[in-house]
Amino acid sequence: MIAILGTGKMGEALLSGLLRAGFKPGDVLATARRTERAKDLEERYGVRTVSNAEAAKSADTIILAVKPQDMASLLGEIAPHVPADLLVISAAAGITTSFVESRLGADIPVVRVMSNTPVLVDEAMSVISAGAHASEEHLKRTEDLLRPVGKVLRIPESQQDAATALSGSGPAYFFYLVEAMVDAGILLGMPRAAALDMVTQSIVGAAIMLRDSGEHPVILREAVTSPGGTTIAAIAELERHSVRAAFLAAIEAARNRGRELAEG
Numbered sequence: 521m522i523a524i525l526g527t528g529k530m531g532e533a534l535l536s537g538l539l540r541a542g543f544k545p546g547d548v549l550a551t552a553r554r555t556e557r558a559k560d561l562e563e564r565y566g567v568r569t570v571s572n573a574e575a576a577k578s579a580d581t582i583i584l585a586v587k588p589q590d591m592a593s594l595l596g597e598i599a600p601h602v603p604a605d606l607l608v609i610s611a612a613a614g615i616t617t618s619f620v621e622s623r624l625g626a627d628i629p630v631v632r633v634m635s636n637t638p639v640l641v642d643e644a645m646s647v648i649s650a651g652a653h654a655s656e657e658h659l660k661r662t663e664d665l666l667r668p669v670g671k672v673l674r675i676p677e678s679q680q681d682a683a684t685a686l687s688g689s690g691p692a693y694f695f696y697l698v699e700a701m702v703d704a705g706i707l708l709g710m711p712r713a714a715a716l717d718m719v720t721q722s723i724v725g726a727a728i729m730l731r732d733s734g735e736h737p738v739i740l741r742e743a744v745t746s747p748g749g750t751t752i753a754a755i756a757e758l759e760r761h762s763v764r765a766a767f768l769a770a771i772e773a774a775r776n777r778g779r780e781l782a783e784g
């Protein structure tokens with residue numbers, strides 16, 4: 521039995537992914553703070569919603585998907601009910617495995633995960649790190665849960681905040697870029713729907729080329745950039761506006777915010 525504690529946006533994305541991956545609704549428990557939310561999850565997914573304490577008691581794996589700020593109180597709530605061999609998977613930004621271990625008791629196996637919302641289309645990027653008491657078997661179990669909904673990579677826990685900033689938040693940067701490019705289309709007099717279609721198909725095509733060609737992004741960009749042509753005129757403006765520097769600063773700010781979240 522697997523339980524998702526705190527079934528908000530990310531928790532629901534993981535829940536739907538588990539069901540698509542073949543888990544039976546009867547094998548999945550969910551918890552939510554509001555009764556209407558719990559009812560809604562039961563109706564839409566056929567899973568049972570229970571209290572956090574009951575979830576911790578009856579599951580062999582729990583996924584903690586509350587906001588980092590709510591983690592201490594959730595851990596306090598479940599601590600008295602956690603069996604020693606429960607696998608605890610924490611999906612929260614910033615929260616370290618030692619933070620979870622210190623609140624749930626001595627030898628509890630904890631795996632820290634940072635996934636992202638493309639879990640909804642089975643294209644997640646999930647990075648995982650073992651806590652002090654998580655074994656190879658616990659990492660494998662975590663990979664088995666996450667692999668059906670995307671790619672899984674093991675990384676040292678010291679890189680988790682950086683990964684959160686890159687791939688956890690990553691989809692938001694691409695959506696932001698799409699918004700900006702669609703606005704550019706509007707500025708040039710393009711109907712909004714057509715502009716959105718053009719930009720969306722361009723980003724999908726570029727993403728698939730990047731993933732499947734094995735080419736370096738510089739090579740792929742150079743292939744689009746004709747000497748004296750249109751693309752270099754755009755790139756010159758992006759450079760003039762320090763867009764690359766803005767990305768470096770933005771992703772560093774996200775990494776730093778992740779560190780702050782851990783401090784509560």
Ligand SMILES: NC(=O)C1=CN([C@@H]2O[C@H](COP(=O)(O)OP(=O)(O)OC[C@H]3O[C@@H](n4cnc5c(N)ncnc54)[C@H](O)[C@@H]3O)[C@@H](O)[C@H]2O)C=CC1
Pocket residue numbers: 525526527528529530531551552553554572585586587588590593594611612613614634635636637688689
């Ligand atoms: N949204 C995203 O793209 C990603 C989010 N995350 C992580 O996932 C976690 C959740 O983020 P979101 O889903 O965006 O937030 P959210 O606010 O949509 O979900 C959190 C849910 O937990 C519930 N909750 C809080 N305390 C609870 C308690 N004691 N018992 C039961 N339910 C409780 C809230 O009512 C809410 O529905 C965060 O820790 C975040 O760092 C990680 C990767 C990506």
Ligand SMILES: O=C(O)[C@@H]1CCC=N1
Pocket residue numbers: 613684688689
């Ligand atoms: O914005 C956040 O804090 C979460 C963590 C990664 C993506 N969303």
